[in-house]
Amino acid sequence: MTIRTIEVREKVMARNDELAAEVRKRLSAHHVGALNLVSAPGSGKTLLLERTLERLGDELSLAVIAGDVQTQNDADRLARHTDRLVQAVVTHGGCHLDARQVLVALEALDLQATDLVFIENVGNLVCPASWDLGETAKVVVFSVTEGEDKPLKYPKMFQQARYAVLNKIDLLPHVPFDLDLAVHHAHAVNADLRFFLTSALTGEGIEEWCDFVRACARSALPV
Amino acid sequence: MHELSLAVEICRIAERAVGPGRTRRIREVTVEVGDDAGVEPSNLSFCLETLLDEPPFHHARPRLVRETGDALRVCSLEVDDDDPDD
Numbered sequence: 001m002t003i004r005t006i007e008v009r010e011k012v013m014a015r016n017d018e019l020a021a022e023v024r025k026r027l028s029a030h031h032v033g034a035l036n037l038v039s040a041p042g043s044g045k046t047l048l049l050e051r052t053l054e055r056l057g058d059e060l061s062l063a064v065i066a067g068d069v070q071t072q073n074d075a076d077r078l079a080r081h082t083d084r085l086v087q088a089v090v091t092h093g094g095c096h097l098d099a100r101q102v103l104v105a106l107e108a109l110d111l112q113a114t115d116l117v118f119i120e121n122v123g124n125l126v127c128p129a130s131w132d133l134g135e136t137a138k139v140v141v142f143s144v145t146e147g148e149d150k151p152l153k154y155p156k157m158f159q160q161a162r163y164a165v166l167n168k169i170d171l172l173p174h175v176p177f178d179l180d181l182a183v184h185h186a187h188a189v190n191a192d193l194r195f196f197l198t199s200a201l202t203g204e205g206i207e208e209w210c211d212f213v214r215a216c217a218r219s220a221l222p223v
Numbered sequence: 224m225h226e227l228s229l230a231v232e233i234c235r236i237a238e239r240a241v242g243p244g245r246t247r248r249i250r251e252v253t254v255e256v257g258d259d260a261g262v263e264p265s266n267l268s269f270c271l272e273t274l275l276d277e278p279p280f281h282h283a284r285p286r287l288v289r290e291t292g293d294a295l296r297v298c299s300l301e302v303d304d305d306d307p308d309d
Contacts, residue, residue, distance in 0.1 A: 002304040127225040130261040
């Protein structure tokens with residue numbers, strides 16, 4: 001028996017990172033940014049995107065890559081609000097999108113005629129934090145029904161995100177949620193996190209969010 | 224599920240490192256796992272044990288080494304150059 005050791009020293013995520021770099025290169029070549037929306041299930045990502053497409057669909061060319069564990073329900077909902085292509089990615093049980101799936105989805109998008117790409121990730125605040133999709137920035141969405149300590153429970157996601165949307169603020173009078181404490185916790189893990197307070201249901205705060213989306217579309221890279 | 228995806232990728236890296244058709248040589252796969260890597264080590268170890276026990280691997284063992292930070296890399300492979308299939 002001749003035993004020897006082979007040094008490998010290869011990052012497990014190396015292949016995904018290569019593909020994410022390719023996504024970034026393609027987006028950059030067309031001066032298009034991409035926002036990766038991440039959240040727990042039920043925080044309101046899809047409704048936020050529906051409101052965004054309703055408001056900005058005539059003004060901007062917004063494309064959406066909608067990830068879902070099963071079903072195309074979210075992509076179907078979004079497609080009702082835009083003539084632009086909504087590309088569905090069904091992970092069939094997978095808990096996150098990876099860069100390969102985004103690269104394949106980009107093939108179906110006319111980036112030359114696109115101002116901004118939204119990626120709606122699978123509802124999960126753990127795994128998507130570890131997968132670079134080639135996005136310009138991650139936007140973490142959470143809601144007032146989820147508890148103020150969400151940023152402390154899922155610090156990696158809040159550290160990775162550049163923006164946070166606190167959604168369902170119309171419910172603040174009805175739930176025991178301390179808004180200031182939630183923002184304090186979020187800034188404790190990521191001091192640079194920029195907040196948007198929204199109710200995708202009533203439209204409160206959506207205009208400020210849409211102003212941000214407009215700025216992202218115009219400035220392309222970096223967001 | 225997340226750890227299973229990572230385990231599959233670790234096996235792919237190991238297979239490439241030894242060359243096609245030579246996975247029976249691998250005795251041990253050492254993986255560095257950072258505390259902030261977003262990985263549950265016992266879950267990853269379980270997934271690796273399952274995959275490395277099946278063809279094309281031949282009862283290889285995973286060895287996880289805990290690190291600080293977010294490192295997650297295949298560090299080394301222990302191989303047997305006298306595999307009887309050669």
